[in-house]
Amino acid sequence: MQNALTPTPHPLEADPLPPSKPLSGAQADIIVPVGRCRKWLASESAKFWLMMSPALLGFIIFSAGPMLTSLYLSFTKYDVVSPPKWIGINNYLYLLRRDPAFWPSVKVTTIFAAASVPLTLLIALLIAILLNQRFFARNLFRTIFFLPALLPAAASGVVWVWIFDPTRGLLNHILATVGIVGPAWMHSTTWALPALIIMSIWGFGRAMVIFLAGLQEVPPQLYEAAELDGAGTWHRFYHVTLPMISPVLFFNLVIGIIDALKAFDLAFVTSTAAGAGAGGPARATLLYTLNLYQKSFNYFHMGLGSAMAWLLFVAILLLTAINFGLEKRWVHTS
Amino acid sequence: MTESISKTPNRGGWLIWLFLLSGSVVMLLPLAWMILTSLKSFPETLADPPTWIPAHFQWGNYLQAIRGFEFSRYFANSIIVTAGCIAGTLVSSCLTAYALVAYKVRGKNLVFGLLLATLMLPAQVTVIPLFKLYVTLHWINTFRPLIVPRWFGNDVFAIFLLRQFFLQIPRDYIEAARIDGASELRIMTTVFVPLAKPALLTIAVFTFIGTWNDLWNPLLYLYDEKLYTLPLGLMQFIGVAGTAQGTPWHLVMAIATIMMIPVVIVFFLAQKRFIEGISAAGIKG
Numbered sequence: 306m307q308n309a310l311t312p313t314p315h316p317l318e319a320d321p322l323p324p325s326k327p328l329s330g331a332q333a334d335i336i337v338p339v340g341r342c343r344k345w346l347a348s349e350s351a352k353f354w355l356m357m358s359p360a361l362l363g364f365i366i367f368s369a370g371p372m373l374t375s376l377y378l379s380f381t382k383y384d385v386v387s388p389p390k391w392i393g394i395n396n397y398l399y400l401l402r403r404d405p406a407f408w409p410s411v412k413v414t415t416i417f418a419a420a421s422v423p424l425t426l427l428i429a430l431l432i433a434i435l436l437n438q439r440f441f442a443r444n445l446f447r448t449i450f451f452l453p454a455l456l457p458a459a460a461s462g463v464v465w466v467w468i469f470d471p472t473r474g475l476l477n478h479i480l481a482t483v484g485i486v487g488p489a490w491m492h493s494t495t496w497a498l499p500a501l502i503i504m505s506i507w508g509f510g511r512a513m514v515i516f517l518a519g520l521q522e523v524p525p526q527l528y529e530a531a532e533l534d535g536a537g538t539w540h541r542f543y544h545v546t547l548p549m550i551s552p553v554l555f556f557n558l559v560i561g562i563i564d565a566l567k568a569f570d571l572a573f574v575t576s577t578a579a580g581a582g583a584g585g586p587a588r589a590t591l592l593y594t595l596n597l598y599q600k601s602f603n604y605f606h607m608g609l610g611s612a613m614a615w616l617l618f619v620a621i622l623l624l625t626a627i628n629f630g631l632e633k634r635w636v637h638t639s
Numbered sequence: 640m641t642e643s644i645s646k647t648p649n650r651g652g653w654l655i656w657l658f659l660l661s662g663s664v665v666m667l668l669p670l671a672w673m674i675l676t677s678l679k680s681f682p683e684t685l686a687d688p689p690t691w692i693p694a695h696f697q698w699g700n701y702l703q704a705i706r707g708f709e710f711s712r713y714f715a716n717s718i719i720v721t722a723g724c725i726a727g728t729l730v731s732s733c734l735t736a737y738a739l740v741a742y743k744v745r746g747k748n749l750v751f752g753l754l755l756a757t758l759m760l761p762a763q764v765t766v767i768p769l770f771k772l773y774v775t776l777h778w779i780n781t782f783r784p785l786i787v788p789r790w791f792g793n794d795v796f797a798i799f800l801l802r803q804f805f806l807q808i809p810r811d812y813i814e815a816a817r818i819d820g821a822s823e824l825r826i827m828t829t830v831f832v833p834l835a836k837p838a839l840l841t842i843a844v845f846t847f848i849g850t851w852n853d854l855w856n857p858l859l860y861l862y863d864e865k866l867y868t869l870p871l872g873l874m875q876f877i878g879v880a881g882t883a884q885g886t887p888w889h890l891v892m893a894i895a896t897i898m899m900i901p902v903v904i905v906f907f908l909a910q911k912r913f914i915e916g917i918s919a920a921g922i923k924g
Contacts (some may be wrong), residue, residue, distance in 0.1 A: 350744045350745075352738075352823055353741075353747065356735070356737060356738035357734075357735060357738045359735070359790065361750070361792075363731070363790075363792045363793050364753060364754060364757065364792070366772075367765070367791060369753075369757075371768035371769050371772070372760060374768035374771075375764055375765060385770070385771055432662065435655050438655075440655075440656055446660075448907075449663040449667060450663070450666055451913075451914075452903070455848050456902055457851060457854075457898055457902065458852060458870075459852070459854050459871075459874060459898070460895035460899050461669070461895075461899075463891055463892075464670070464673045467673075468672060473685060473686070473689055474689075475689065478688050478689050481688070507669070511917060514917045515918060517914075517918070518918030566761075567761050567762070569855060573854070573858075601770075602859065607767045607770075607771075614761070614766070617764070618764050621759070621761060625759070
């Protein structure tokens with residue numbers, strides 16, 4: 306079967322113009338290209354490139370082209386209306402040295418990622434391990450823990466704003482019943498970011514489902530062997546479960562960090578719906594992407610926005626590279 | 640099939656069960672609060688301390704929310720965009736995945752690698768040149784920026800998933816069909832598509848959720864209120880309604896509930912697909 310797949314044409318079709326019958330120059334000029342063209346159109350590679358063409362066009366028009374263009378724009382002053390003006394690295398210098406919102410938004414994003422990624426992974430792993438056993442209503446539990454991850458951020462965001470409402474919200478009401486006076490949450494510069502982190506953890510279901518899939522690949526014999534050796538619950542987790550699911554943990558970590566750096570929807574919806582203005586109050590929830598959005602689409606500083614986008618891209622690539630560099634130290638490959 | 644693991648009786652089993660039960664209550668509480676609020680009267684939403692159960696269930700809130708807000712328009716817009724994106728993703732990922740599986744061509748792996756690399760590319764990096772492109776094409780305030788890229792293989796994850804699935808279909812099927820004189824498109828639609836139904840369904844539900852929930856693209860490209868999809872419409876509603884006499888949270892919660900219902904329905908109909916799709920990303924990716 307292998308041979309039939311190789312694109313070797315039938316010997317008789319191999320050359321439309323057998324060399325034994327040379328044509329005069331003029332005839333050959335016309336016929337040869339047409340013949341070759343037909344032959345090429347019937348070939349595997351023609352069909353391949355034809356079928357790939359939508360995706361390739363899409364790649365050039367919607368990904369690669371804009372990516373290179375935005376790199377260029379990051380070195381220009383640009384407002385969409387007038388043509389871009391080259392200003393060298395001034396956008397980058399401005400962001401790093403003078404822009405009042407840049408470092409605050411980096412700080413907010415760092416805190417957000419540093420808190421939400423580990424907490425999400427920890428909770429997702431804990432629930433996945435508990436769910437990875439046979440018991441009553443197991444699938445129902447899995448559904449309940451997974452569902453919030455799929456709900457539209459605009460809808461769940463406004464629900465959270467209502468729950469975190471300082472005076473009429475559910476959360477402060479519950480806190481009051483145990484004698485705690487709740488903070489102003491989305492209206493407080495101190496508590497708005499913690500509130501955002503809590504909301505984002507609610508969507509841990511995606512990581513949980515990936516953990517569950519990883520856990521189901523662990524051969525049960527390993528647990529039986531560990532048990533015969535007298536290993537307790539903790540030892541079984543540490544010496545069997547953790548190494549076996551480390552590739553899945555690695556995947557969740559890499560994706561989790563990337564998603565946290567790119568997070569936009571929930572922060573945008575909640576800060577706007579709380580009436581604090583996007584990223585508010587006073588930049589307390591101004592994630593990096595919100596700052597980028599405002600610079601580009603509220604103030605039309607699109608060169609500056611492009612520079613921010615490239616700094617974000619470089620940060621993502623660097624963090625991912627670091628993750629892959631550390632991978633060998635702790636990820637178990639079989 | 641892969642129903643799992645420890646057959647040893649679990650001593651702390653009921654404790655774990657109780658823990659998961661309380662965890663579920665915490666997970667569902669925001670949704671329960673949303674529905675309870677959606678059934679309260681406006682003065683009741685302002686009560687301090689808040690009440691749990693509405694004194695009278697105000698089912699009329701839903702009608703009022705739908706009527707007072709251009710709901711049917713936003714809902715229809717969301718449906719149009721979602722349908723266009725699902726169709727585009729299915730067609731273009733089928734073509735691309737078939738090309739990647741059916742032919743042996745030099746440069747194929749390079750092409751696939753380039754496509755996969757775009758998964759690393761944050762939307763923020765391409766957004767400004769795309770915005771400029773759509774301004775030039777007069778596509779701002781149309782659904783095209785949301786839908787057209789989907790017809791050009793923009794969803795690389797879908798291509799990846801379908802390619803994995805197509806690879807499992809024996810190559811002999813292609814050869815046999817070619818010998819019978821079937822065209823490539825015919826082979827794709829009559830042999831591959833029917834066999835890959837589960838993967839196509841997974842892609843359809845993921846695209847549905849992704850587009851239905853999408854806030855970023857409508858926010859960038861739709862400025863005419865008549866074209867808003869539900870997420871933008873909801874934000875608009877809060878902004879406009881909130882200025883008068885405080886946000887009508889009962890109506891906001893009613894709209895949020897209605898927005899979530901299609902997601903919940905699709906989720907329950909295709910729960911297995913979701914879990915398999917996400918797991919495939921984690922295990923094979």
